[in-house]
Amino acid sequence: MKKQTTILAASLALILTAVYGQPAKDLQAMKGKIVPDFQLKDLNGKVTNFSRFRGKVVLMHFWSPY
Numbered sequence: 226m227k228k229q230t231t232i233l234a235a236s237l238a239l240i241l242t243a244v245y246g247q248p249a250k251d252l253q254a255m256k257g258k259i260v261p262d263f264q265l266k267d268l269n270g271k272v273t274n275f276s277r278f279r280g281k282v283v284l285m286h287f288w289s290p291y
Contacts, residue, residue, distance in 0.1 A: 236285060 262276040
């Protein structure tokens with residue numbers, strides 16, 4: 226369970242960095258909080274809201290070819 230919490234906290238930090246452009250300062254304070262909603266395009270170019278996945282496990286992998 227601790228490993229899952231660490232992975233979730235790291236993922237949340239990445240999401241907050243992507244959304245707000247700054248690193249999260251206190252991950253423990255964010256534990257259990259709802260991630261802010263944001264939009265991303267899927268592989269087909271369709272815009273999807275992150276809130277669509279609320280209550281589900283989500284794995285996000287951000288990468289850049291540059």
